Amino acid sequence: xxxxxxxxxxxxxxxxxxxxxxxxxxxxxxxxxxxxxxxxxxxxxxxxxxxxxxxxxxxxxxxxxxxxxxxxxxxxxxxxxxxxxxxxxxxxxxxxxxxxxxxxxxxxxxxxxxxxxxxxxx
Amino acid sequence: xxxxxxxxxxxxxxxxxxxxxxxxxxxxxxxxxxxxxxxxxxxxxxxxxxxxxxxxxxxxxxxxxxxxxxxxxxxxxxxxxxxxxxxxxxxxxxxxxxxxxxxxxxxxxxxxxxxxxxxxxx
Numbered sequence: 248x249x250x251x252x253x254x255x256x257x258x259x260x261x262x263x264x265x266x267x268x269x270x271x272x273x274x275x276x277x278x279x280x281x282x283x284x285x286x287x288x289x290x291x292x293x294x295x296x297x298x299x300x301x302x303x304x305x306x307x308x309x310x311x312x313x314x315x316x317x318x319x320x321x322x323x324x325x326x327x328x329x330x331x332x333x334x335x336x337x338x339x340x341x342x343x344x345x346x347x348x349x350x351x352x353x354x355x356x357x358x359x360x361x362x363x364x365x366x367x368x369x
Numbered sequence: 370x371x372x373x374x375x376x377x378x379x380x381x382x383x384x385x386x387x388x389x390x391x392x393x394x395x396x397x398x399x400x401x402x403x404x405x406x407x408x409x410x411x412x413x414x415x416x417x418x419x420x421x422x423x424x425x426x427x428x429x430x431x432x433x434x435x436x437x438x439x440x441x442x443x444x445x446x447x448x449x450x451x452x453x454x455x456x457x458x459x460x461x462x463x464x465x466x467x468x469x470x471x472x473x474x475x476x477x478x479x480x481x482x483x484x485x486x487x488x489x490x491x
Contacts, residue, residue, distance in 0.1 A: 248378065248438075248445040256370065256487045289418075289425065294411045297431040297455070303411065305427045305434055309419040312427055314434045316370075316453070323370040325487055329449065331438070333419070360484065365378045365447055 248365035249332040250311065253345045257324040259355035266352060267319040270295060270302045276351070277315060281306055284344040286313075286330075309333065313344070324352050329364070370487035371454040372433065375467045379446040381477035388474060389441040392417060392424045398473070399437060403428055406466040408435075408452075431455065435466070446474050451486070 265272045274293030281288050289307045296303040299320060306313040310331035317324050326348050330337035349357060387394045396415035403410050411429045418425040421442060428435040432453035439446050448470050452459035471479060 248440045248443055248447060250447065252376065252449075254374065254484065254486065289416045290414045292412050292414060292427070292429050294429055296411075299455075301432055303429050303432055303434065305414065305429050305436070307414050307416055307425050307427050307436075310423060310425055310438045310440070310447075312425065312436045312438075312449075314427070314429075314436070314451070316432045316434075318370045318432070321370055323487065325370060325372065325432075325451075327374075327434075327449070327451065329436070329447075333421075358487075362376065362482065364376065365445065365480075 250329055250364040251332070251337050251341050252327065252329040252362040252364045253341050253359065255326045255345060255349065255357050255359045257326065257349065257352050257354035257357050260322045260324055261353040261355070262351060264319065267317040267322065267324070268300050268302065273302050273317070274304060277304055277306060280344060280347050281313060284340050284347065286340060286344070372451055372486040373454070373459050373463050374449065374451040374484040374486050375463050375481065377448045377467060377471065377479050377481045379448065379471065379474050379476035379479050382444045382446055383475040383477070384473060386441065389439040389444065389446070390422050390424065395424050395439070396426060399426055399428060402466060402469050403435060406462050406469065408462060408466065
């Protein structure tokens with residue numbers, strides 16, 4: 248049950264507004280980005296996140312997930328990429344996908360963390 | 370876009386086996402646990418996670434998510450509870466839900482982290 252969990256909070260994103268507020272556009276792009284990163288998505292959810300126009304999205308993968316939340320007014324995005332090591336070292340795919348996210352949303356600055364998960368079962 | 374993100378990796382869980390391998394049972398329990406914690410779930414996914422009998426589940430909430438992955442053979446569970454602060458301090462709900470998870474799966478030991486997310490937009 249080892250895995251790599253990358254988190255990123257993106258501020259003052261300079262991307263087109265639709266990527267922060269258009270659920271259909273964002274959802275389609277997320278699926279394409281996951282496929283381009285070589286990930287096998289089991290299911291995907293994209294939902295309006297309330298009365299302030301944001302989007303909340305989740306992609307479920309085997310023993311893994313990718314979640315994205317957008318705050319259009321603040322031009323902010325919160326991203327989680329959690330990939331299990333069940334199919335080998337997930338580091339390249341996880342970092343590749345996170346880089347694609349950051350390039351896509353084009354933030355002025357980010358706060359990012361990397362967590363090694365589930366390493367105590369050996 | 371502030372939020373509280375709790376992660377937990379649970380080892381040698383002593384719960385009934387169905388909570389680790391029965392997607393319908395686990396999915397129903399997750400929904401009940403979220404409701405009991407006072408959370409408003411937008412949508413929920415529960416999927417078999419591959420050929421080793423695990424379950425991957427996600428609950429999408431406004432600007433928030435809860436994800437659970439189970440590894441029945443190792444009796445392990447990975448949990449994420451990420452709650453935005455949009456509707457007030459999420460600390461009590463997040464910790465309450467995580468405590469419910471730990472009590473439910475009854476691990477021999479856990480590895481838990483608490484991350485303050487999205488605090489740089491003020």
